[in-house]
Amino acid sequence: MSTSPCYSFHPGHNIHHQTIEKFNQPRTLVDVSHVMDNAFLVTLNGVTEFWYHHNSMRLMDALTKSLPEGIEATEDKKFLFVYTGTLIERFNMAQTER
Numbered sequence: 001m002s003t004s005p006c007y008s009f010h011p012g013h014n015i016h017h018q019t020i021e022k023f024n025q026p027r028t029l030v031d032v033s034h035v036m037d038n039a040f041l042v043t044l045n046g047v048t049e050f051w052y053h054h055n056s057m058r059l060m061d062a063l064t065k066s067l068p069e070g071i072e073a074t075e076d077k078k079f080l081f082v083y084t085g086t087l088i089e090r091f092n093m094a095q096t097e098r
Helices: 017-022 056-065
Strands: 027-036 039-044 047-052 071-074 079-083 088-092
Touching: 027 056, 027 079, 039 056, 056 079, 056 088
Parallel strands: none
Antiparallel strands: 027 039, 027 071, 039 047, 071 079, 079 088
8 A cells, every 4th residue: 555645536535625526416424344355344225245445454444433324324335424423534445455
């Protein structure tokens, strides 16, 4: 895993602030669990899929700090929102590993 900054806005990487403001609704509660490496199992509306994020350590850290009922995703995009009580961590997920 690289420690250098990532500047990509492709799925599975960062979210550009304009994109998140435009496409952040509607949101639905989801269940997320880390599988391995950059892979996570996400259950959205009863369907479980593999989603990927390049910075798995950041996402795992946010998940450990999340509030109960504090993980949401957009239904038509792969944007994940993790509420930690003090902030909302935002993740641009991908359906394939990148």
